[in-house]
Amino acid sequence: MAAPPPSSPSPPPAAAAAAATQQTQPQPQTPFYELVKGNSGLEKVLLRGTRGFSAEVYLYGAQVTSWKNDHAEELLFVSSKAIFKPPKAIRGGIPICFPQFGTHGNLEQHGFARNRLWTIDDNPPPLPVNPAIKSFVDLILRPSDEDLKIWPHSFEFRLRVALGPNGDLSLTSRIRNTNTDGRSFSYTFAYHTYFSVSDISEVRVEGLETMDYLDNLKGKERFTEQGDAIVFESEIDKVYLAAPSKIAIIDHEKKRTFVLTKEGLPDAVVWNPWDKKAKAMQDFGDGEYKHMLCVEPAAVEKPITLKPGEEWKGRLALSAVPSSYCSGQLDPLKEHLNALNI
Numbered sequence: 001m002a003a004p005p006p007s008s009p010s011p012p013p014a015a016a017a018a019a020a021t022q023q024t025q026p027q028p029q030t031p032f033y034e035l036v037k038g039n040s041g042l043e044k045v046l047l048r049g050t051r052g053f054s055a056e057v058y059l060y061g062a063q064v065t066s067w068k069n070d071h072a073e074e075l076l077f078v079s080s081k082a083i084f085k086p087p088k089a090i091r092g093g094i095p096i097c098f099p100q101f102g103t104h105g106n107l108e109q110h111g112f113a114r115n116r117l118w119t120i121d122d123n124p125p126p127l128p129v130n131p132a133i134k135s136f137v138d139l140i141l142r143p144s145d146e147d148l149k150i151w152p153h154s155f156e157f158r159l160r161v162a163l164g165p166n167g168d169l170s171l172t173s174r175i176r177n178t179n180t181d182g183r184s185f186s187y188t189f190a191y192h193t194y195f196s197v198s199d200i201s202e203v204r205v206e207g208l209e210t211m212d213y214l215d216n217l218k219g220k221e222r223f224t225e226q227g228d229a230i231v232f233e234s235e236i237d238k239v240y241l242a243a244p245s246k247i248a249i250i251d252h253e254k255k256r257t258f259v260l261t262k263e264g265l266p267d268a269v270v271w272n273p274w275d276k277k278a279k280a281m282q283d284f285g286d287g288e289y290k291h292m293l294c295v296e297p298a299a300v301e302k303p304i305t306l307k308p309g310e311e312w313k314g315r316l317a318l319s320a321v322p323s324s325y326c327s328g329q330l331d332p333l334k335e336h337l338n339a340l341n342i
């Protein structure tokens, strides 16, 4: 598909046809995106916003692998050693962990959604959206016969990735139980977000202080965090329980704060492999742990249960703002976020 100029993106043919018939109808919005070939010939969707904001989503894993600001700076971390070859999950960006987070169950680590090929859903059920959002894509995953052998439940997983007018990125997951045999199912979930940071030793996370957490490095034992913002000087792998809906990741060196807003996802995982584990990972550079931090909105401690016909929604919104807006003060930040309408 020809690349349209950034300021006037063209809808794909199906969306263009749909737009022609929708001129008199208020819903749904026409998604604006481009489908191009990415690494190893895997297809990816490009989202372009105003002022040069952009994002990329691979159909493989429905994985966001790029989110750039208006200075074309990459805000997410993707390893230089990432392997873009199924069944390996792509190391970086925003992998989706479903129907299992980590080792909390019998499936492969983090479930299978991150290493399946998703498809574009040109006709998703309506989803209320900010009308200012012009660039988004809907993807869908349904289980294959092979998937049903390892997790015997029928589901529809719809993911909308949207780039807002101020460059904010949102991911909305809708998971529906489509079992026809009357059975409920339960799952755990995470948006395994890898943030790009200048230097991990200069980063602070606010919003998780005093929270209870399960420590994956200590057999998932439960502890309570101290009263100070989280800083990093060694490996960390914690699941913070019932974490607040807003978490700030403050990068002093870059003078940038990421604000993560979550809905429907009570927990938040914080992970950095540090030097030894980094060396042991085939798809991760030895020193790359210094330049990344995973903060992952999740539902881990209490699995989500859906009866047949029921749908769950889990949303993540990310924005990157100058640190002066929010360092040490999450409340004024709220006003800023409201202004951004996310």
Ligand SMILES: O=P(O)(O)OC[C@H]1O[C@@H](O)[C@H](O)[C@@H](O)[C@@H]1O
Pocket: 089, 102, 109, 110, 192, 216, 237, 238, 269, 271, 296
């Ligand atoms: O190597 P993977 O499967 O992508 O997982 C990376 C990490 O993901 C984190 O979310 C987990 O808490 C860690 O325990 C895990 O090591």
